[in-house]
Amino acid sequence: xxxxxxxxxxxxxxxxxxxxxxxxxxxxxxxRIAILGGNGSGKSTLAQWIAGWLPRGAHKxxxxxxxxxxxxxxxxxxxxxxxxxxxxxxxxxxxxSGFAFTVWDEIVFGPGNLGLPPDEIVARAERAVAMCNLAxxxxxxxxxxxxxxxxxxxxxxxxxxxxxxxxxxxxxxxxDPESRDILLAQMADLPGGLxxxxxxxxxxPPLVVADRFLLLDEARIVFDGDARAFLAHPRTRDIFGLPxxxxxxxxxxxxxxxxGGILPPFDLDEAVAAFGAVMEGTIPA
Amino acid sequence: MAVARPxxxxxxxLYVPGTSxxxxxxxxxxxxxxxxxxxxxxxxxxxxxxxxxxxxxxxxILAGAGKVFARRLAFTLTPLTVALFVVxxxxxxxxxxxxxxxxxxxxxxxxxxxxxxxxxxxxxAGSLLFVTTTHPARLLKALDSKGFPPxxxxxxxxxxxxxxxxxxxxxxxxEAQSARGLDLNGSLMTRIRAFPAxxxxxxxxxxxxxxxxxxxxxxxxxxxxxRRTVLDPPPDSPAQLWARRLILISIPFQIAGGLxxx
Numbered sequence: 037x038x039x040x041x042x043x044x045x046x047x048x049x050x051x052x053x054x055x056x057x058x059x060x061x062x063x064x065x066x067x068r069i070a071i072l073g074g075n076g077s078g079k080s081t082l083a084q085w086i087a088g089w090l091p092r093g094a095h096k097x098x099x100x101x102x103x104x105x106x107x108x109x110x111x112x113x114x115x116x117x118x119x120x121x122x123x124x125x126x127x128x129x130x131x132x133s134g135f136a137f138t139v140w141d142e143i144v145f146g147p148g149n150l151g152l153p154p155d156e157i158v159a160r161a162e163r164a165v166a167m168c169n170l171a172x173x174x175x176x177x178x179x180x181x182x183x184x185x186x187x188x189x190x191x192x193x194x195x196x197x198x199x200x201x202x203x204x205x206x207x208x209x210x211x212d213p214e215s216r217d218i219l220l221a222q223m224a225d226l227p228g229g230l231x232x233x234x235x236x237x238x239x240x241p242p243l244v245v246a247d248r249f250l251l252l253d254e255a256r257i258v259f260d261g262d263a264r265a266f267l268a269h270p271r272t273r274d275i276f277g278l279p280x281x282x283x284x285x286x287x288x289x290x291x292x293x294x295x296g297g298i299l300p301p302f303d304l305d306e307a308v309a310a311f312g313a314v315m316e317g318t319i320p321a
Numbered sequence: 322m323a324v325a326r327p328x329x330x331x332x333x334x335l336y337v338p339g340t341s342x343x344x345x346x347x348x349x350x351x352x353x354x355x356x357x358x359x360x361x362x363x364x365x366x367x368x369x370x371x372x373x374x375x376x377x378x379x380x381x382i383l384a385g386a387g388k389v390f391a392r393r394l395a396f397t398l399t400p401l402t403v404a405l406f407v408v409x410x411x412x413x414x415x416x417x418x419x420x421x422x423x424x425x426x427x428x429x430x431x432x433x434x435x436x437x438x439x440x441x442x443x444x445x446a447g448s449l450l451f452v453t454t455t456h457p458a459r460l461l462k463a464l465d466s467k468g469f470p471p472x473x474x475x476x477x478x479x480x481x482x483x484x485x486x487x488x489x490x491x492x493x494x495x496e497a498q499s500a501r502g503l504d505l506n507g508s509l510m511t512r513i514r515a516f517p518a519x520x521x522x523x524x525x526x527x528x529x530x531x532x533x534x535x536x537x538x539x540x541x542x543x544x545x546x547x548r549r550t551v552l553d554p555p556p557d558s559p560a561q562l563w564a565r566r567l568i569l570i571s572i573p574f575q576i577a578g579g580l581x582x583x
Contacts, residue, residue, distance in 0.1 A: 118542040146541035
């Protein structure tokens with residue numbers, strides 16, 4: 037059974053204006069998925085549904101539902117929800133609990149809420165701190181951090197919960213290149229088992245992390261497959277533009293990862309040229 | 322244990338880092354002591370409240386918080402003294418009047434002024450003793466470790482933590498509206514008319530934030546289990562536990578004594 041099932045989900049914030057239109061999706065345990073699309077394509081809304089943040093208040097699906105291990109989000113108790121999926125949204129300041137006076141307290145806040153033994157809380161927090169490059173910020177007030185630092189803190193706090201799935205909505209948008217690379221390297225090296233759902237409007241970061249790619253366009257999934265096919269898809273080129281696609285090809289080649297899986301490293305120029313052939317277009321100099 | 326002020330923040334504005342015995346006391350003990358002082362401020366006679374305020378201030382000075390005490394007591398008591406002197410010493414006829422440097426002053430009014438000032442000084446000094454020597458983070462841990470509901474700790478923490486972002490947002494809204502041509506520097510009436518344009522987005526965004534914050538808390542398992550785990554709870558001791566019990570037991574006697582005394 038899939039860990040998360042999105043079953044024919046149709047949802048809109050306004051009547052007759054669906055943001056998600058008949059979305060069906062199965063996410064298996066341990067999968068690393070990237071949900072990509074342009075602005076307003078429904079990525080963030082789908083991410084919130086997958087993470088159980090919707091429905092709430094007046095927001096009801098007009099059709100379909102999301103199930104976790106066969107149960108809808110509403111059917112799960114608070115602890116199970118928390119230990120199943122963690123969500124990190126786009127706006128860094130909104131991800132802070134408002135309960136912690138220091139970065140360290142923010143990270144241990146969640147595990148503390150689960151009543152875990154102190155040793156385990158500390159071990160989890162230390163791992164999360166290392167992953168998110170936060171060691172030098174532990175005594176800082178979370179609200180005084182920059183946007184990128186707050187986002188790293190939010191990811192660390194989510195990782196410290198050791199969820200089965202992590203949903204990230206444009207997580208590296210506020211990162212400086214160094215912090216982004218550290219996080220991407222750490223994410224790519226995550227031990228198997230953590231299901232990762234990475235929503236982004238940028239191609240680069242999710243392509244380093246994910247194995248399966250979804251393209252969301254006008255409230256529908258128009259592509260679901262591997263990186264090579266994703267990059268070759270005509271709507272990918274339309275939405276992201278050829279230069280961005282070529283840049284990603286170069287990035288992957290440089291990292292020794294060609295679309296579709298890890299292959300032996302090869303020459304960057306060769307990668308770009310090969311990718312140009314795939315796209316049947318001209319790659320700008 | 323000395324708790325450093327988290328860098329980059331003014332959340333614990335009055336907290337003075339230190340290692341005095343008062344700093345080391347469990348926050349619950351200090352909280353109970355503040356409660357005792359608050360009750361005493363209302364039941365003691367004027368001389369008692371002034372002595373209590375003096376004692377609390379002296380303790381604060383010994384704990385290294387003298388500057389904060391002096392500043393806060395002066396800022397609060399000076400205008401209050403002037404106002405009470407004018408109202409009760411000069412304006413309200415309490416009887417038993419005397420001449421003071423050419424002014425007709427009511428002796429009873431002055432006594433009443435000292436009575437009120439003594440109470441306020443005692444309350445203020447007692448509260449300052451607590452806030453200058455207790456970092457809010459330590460208070461939260463103490464409340465958590467004593468099994469208080471997490472919601473109570475959140476009520477203490479969130480206003481302190483969210484005040485800065487709220488102020489920043491208010492400033493951003495002001496700048497944004499100003500950039501769109503809203504006149505915020507005109508006459509009083511112009512400013513009053515502009516006020517809703519500042520207030521409405523602030524309220525709307527604050528409400529949206531509440532919704533989001535609730536989701537974050539839910540996502541982090543807030544209240545998922547009845548008892549949170551607290552890392553490094555403030556140390557407590559049997560002596561402090563008994564002191565708290567004795568102080569709490571003494572409070573009804575304090576009230577009864579005050580009533581009988583009168």
